[in-house]
Every structure is written in structure tokens, then in C-alpha cells.
Amino acid sequence: MTGVRNAGAQAMITVNYGTDTTGNGPGDPNEAAAWVDYSNNTKKYGVKFWEVGNEVYGNGFYGAQWENDNHADHSPTAYGQNVVKYAQAMKAKDPSIKIGAVLCSPGQWPDTQSPNWNASVLAQCGGVIDFVIVHHYPQEPGSESDAGLLGSPAPLVTAQVPKLQALINTYCGANAANVKICVTEANSVSSNPGKQSLSLVNGLFLADDYATWLENGVANVDWWDLHNGYTTGNNSSSLYGTYNYGDYSILATAQSQEPGTNFAFPTYHAFEMLTHLARPGDRFVNATSSLTLLGVHATRQT
Numbered sequence: 443m444t445g446v447r448n449a450g451a452q453a454m455i456t457v458n459y460g461t462d463t464t465g466n467g468p469g470d471p472n473e474a475a476a477w478v479d480y481s482n483n484t485k486k487y488g489v490k491f492w493e494v495g496n497e498v499y500g501n502g503f504y505g506a507q508w509e510n511d512n513h514a515d516h517s518p519t520a521y522g523q524n525v526v527k528y529a530q531a532m533k534a535k536d537p538s539i540k541i542g543a544v545l546c547s548p549g550q551w552p553d554t555q556s557p558n559w560n561a562s563v564l565a566q567c568g569g570v571i572d573f574v575i576v577h578h579y580p581q582e583p584g585s586e587s588d589a590g591l592l593g594s595p596a597p598l599v600t601a602q603v604p605k606l607q608a609l610i611n612t613y614c615g616a617n618a619a620n621v622k623i624c625v626t627e628a629n630s631v632s633s634n635p636g637k638q639s640l641s642l643v644n645g646l647f648l649a650d651d652y653a654t655w656l657e658n659g660v661a662n663v664d665w666w667d668l669h670n671g672y673t674t675g676n677n678s679s680s681l682y683g684t685y686n687y688g689d690y691s692i693l694a695t696a697q698s699q700e701p702g703t704n705f706a707f708p709t710y711h712a713f714e715m716l717t718h719l720a721r722p723g724d725r726f727v728n729a730t731s732s733l734t735l736l737g738v739h740a741t742r743q744t
Contacts, residue, residue: 443487452490454542454626454664455481457528459495459521460511468513469495471524471531479535491662493542493575493626494528495521499559504552518559522566529570540572542624547576548605560606564613571614573622573661574606578651579632586676588643591630595647595654596737603658622661628652629666629690636675639690641683645708649715653739657726665709666690672697 446453457474461467474492481487498521501511513520522543529541545560546553553560564574580594581587603623610621628651629635630644638644648665655663670690677686687699692713694705720726720741729740 443485443489453487454491454493454624454662455489456493456496457532459498459524459528460501460509460513462512466512468511469524471528474528475531475535478532478539482536482539490538491540491542491573491624492532493544494525495544497577498544499546499552504555504559506551518557518562519566522563525563525567526570529567541570542573542575542626543567543571545574545576545606545609547578548602548609560609561613564609568610568614568621569617571617571621573624574610575624575626576602576606577627577666578625578655579627579629581631583631583634583636584676586631586636586638586678586681588638588641588680588682591638591643591647592650592735592737595651599651599654599658603655603660607659623659624662624664625655625660626662626664627666628655628663631675634675635673635688635690636681637677637683637685637688638681639675639688640685640707641681642708643682645712648709648712649719650737650739652716653719653726654737656720657739665692665713667692669693669695671695672700 443453455477457477459469462470463473478492481489497509498511499518500506500509501516503516503518513524525543532541533539543563545563548560580598581591606623611618614621630639630647652663667690673688675688689700689707692707692710694700694703694707696703719739721743723744724741727740727742729738731738
């Protein structure tokens with residue numbers, strides 16, 4: 443929180459949904475509520491945004507499992523019901539906080555599975571949440587393409603935002619107008635990043651992706667992540683760049699072949715560039731280009 447305050451930023455905290463403090467039982471809403479109490483009442487941090495779990499759809503219900511979930515019921519209906527319990531317990535400690543529920547990106551796995559994760563979750567908790575959460579990785583490992591990545595923000599974002607808004611309008615009832623969309627993870631590839639993640643291509647993608655989400659009305663975008671680490675992903679000669687490894691980081695961790703700690707990769711400089719495009723209070727305006735390979739964005743600044 444010292445770092446958050448020094449940066450003039452706001453924190454978003456993900457509370458444990460899958461496991462309890464012993465690691466043997468399911469997540470406990472009382473633990474999450476105690477965290478809110480400590481953070482905002484004891485320490486006066488004023489953290490407003492709280493996610494209930496991370497990528498909970500990866501709990502094995504649809505087959506793939508990378509998220510620990512010790513609940514007896516792994517279904518989206520059970521998750522939605524438990525979000526209500528979390529929201530009630532947490533807001534009892536600080537009614538001003540905002541609670542987010544995990545959805546999957548429309549059109550991407552497991553959105554095509556039955557029962558539908560997004561609809562089932564929101565049918566249970568749509569009346570009590572304040573935002574929905576999606577993660578955005580347009581490519582799968584081994585199939586990265588520079589042209590594909592650079593061309594991905596506009597078609598993906600403009601397709602997904604209306605679908606998310608339609609879900610909110612359908613399932614959140616009178617609360618729909620209050621529910622925002624937050625992209626709490628974004629990067630080029632869903633796992634095992636290679637050289638593209640550290641190239642100028644990913645920096646250009648970051649700038650275009652952020653601007654495209656924001657001008658389409660989402661409330662927040664978070665890049666994954668500040669520090670991560672060295673990986674040996676796709677280093678094909680068909681991809682631009684000279685690195686022979688990957689890293690989700692915007693700042694180096696100095697692992698293995700990496701430059702010194704906090705060396706700034708191209709994605710860091712893309713963030714710098716974005717601070718000149720828009721600041722709080724500015725308004726995106728429509729902008730187009732006659733060049734099909736050039737993405738453009740414009741703001742009316744306060």
C-alpha cells in the first residue's frame with residue numbers, strides 16, 4: 443500500500459475464494475471480511491475494489507483445472523451464490539467498497555461450454571455486485587503472430603463489450619446501471635510467453651488495447667504484470683525482436699538472461715505514452731484512419 447499511495451494509484455485486491463486459511467477447506471467469506479476490516483477500518487487504506495477469486499472457471503468444473511477450489515460444488519451457480527455471501531460479509535465491514543465477480547471472456551473458453559458460466563453466475567449475484575471481471579489474452583502459446591496481435595484489439599473488444607453489457611442488462615436487474623466492466627488481466631498470450639512479449643510489437647499492442655477497451659466504456663484495465671519472470675516460450679524467427687525468451691513483466695526481474703532488475707521493456711514505455719493520451723477527466727472521441735494497419739485514438743483533454 444505504500445507503493446500504491448506513492449504512485450497516486452488505487453488498489454484492487456483479490457480475496458481468496460478457493461481455500462481457507464488451512465488450505466484444506468473452501469474459501470471463507472469471514473476471512474475476506476476480516477481483510478476489508480483490517481485494510482479500511484484498522485489501517486485506513488481505503489481500498490475500494492475487491493475481486494472474489496481469480497479465474498474461478500478454471501476450478502475443474504469444465505475439465506481444465508489451474509485454480510484451487512475446495513468447495514464441494516464447483517459450478518458457476520455455486521460460485522454466484524457464494525459471491526453473494528462474500529459481498530454481504532465484506533460490505534458489512536465497509537459498505538462503500540465495490541465487489542467484483544469473475545466472468546470469462548465472451549466467445550472464448552469456457553463461454554462455449556454448458557451450463558454457461560457467465561449467465562449462471564450473474565443469475566445468482568447480479569443484484570449485489572458492482573463490477574464484472576474478464577481477462578484478455580488474444581493468443582494461445584505457440585500460435586503467436588505479430589500481425590494477428592496488432593490487429594486484435596478492435597475486433598475482439600468491440601465484440602466482447604456489447605455481449606458483456608447485454609449480460610449485465612439481462613441478469614443484474616435494477617442494479618445493471620451500477621455494474622461496471624473491469625479487465626483485470628491483459629497481455630499478448632494466455633501462457634508461456636516468448637520473445638513477442640518483450641518486443642516493440644507487444645508495446646504497441648498494449649497501447650492500442652488499453653485505449654480500445656477504455657474508449658468502449660470499460661472502467662479499468664490492468665496489465666499482467668509488473669514483475670513476473672523469465673520463460674522459454676515461442677521464440678520463432680517469424681516474430682519480431684531479438685530476445686530469445688519471454689516475460690510477462692513490464693520491468694525485468696534479472697532472472698537468467700534478463701537485463702538488470704527493473705530494466706524497462708517496451709511495454710513500460712507504452713504505458714508512459716498512454717499517460718500523454720488521457721488522464722482522469724479526459725474524454726475519448728471518435729477517431730478513424732484511412733490506413734487499415736494504423737490504429738488511432740484521440741481524447742478531448744480537460
